[in-house]
Amino acid sequence: MSTLVSSGMIHQLEAIGPFDAEACMNCGVCTATCPLGVDLLPRRLFRYAALGLEDRVIQSSQAIFSCLLCRACEASCPAGVHITENMRVLRHWLLQEGF
Numbered sequence: 001m002s003t004l005v006s007s008g009m010i011h012q013l014e015a016i017g018p019f020d021a022e023a024c025m026n027c028g029v030c031t032a033t034c035p036l037g038v039d040l041l042p043r044r045l046f047r048y049a050a051l052g053l054e055d056r057v058i059q060s061s062q063a064i065f066s067c068l069l070c071r072a073c074e075a076s077c078p079a080g081v082h083i084t085e086n087m088r089v090l091r092h093w094l095l096q097e098g099f
């Protein structure tokens with residue numbers, strides 16, 4: 001098992017729902033297609049989550065809640081990452097943590 005999937009945060013996220021940020025290749029296609037134009041979404045955000053960087057994810061809460069769940073990024077993701085489902089899981093986790 002890799003260090004990415006063994007992080008405590010990943011287990012918490014996977015307990016909430018399907019979370020496949022570790023499949024992200026960090027290519028940036030999603031960021032280029034996101035209508036919000038937020039550099040963080042979803043590429044860097046998923047890296048933070050996959051690495052278990054809880055503080056970075058918490059600091060990104062505004063961007064996470066600003067996501068439109070429009071799926072524009074998902075349609076162009078070459079790795080087939082379930083981006084919007086991951087966003088829902090991250091929102092649930094943040095609310096669970098009291099943010």
Ligand code: SF4
Binds near residue numbers: 029080
């Ligand atoms: S398009 Fe998909 S693989 Fe590329 S950075 Fe975004 S989520 Fe990751």
Ligand code: SF4
Binds near residue numbers: 083
């Ligand atoms: S689902 Fe969210 S991250 Fe993806 S393109 Fe839409 S607003 Fe951007």
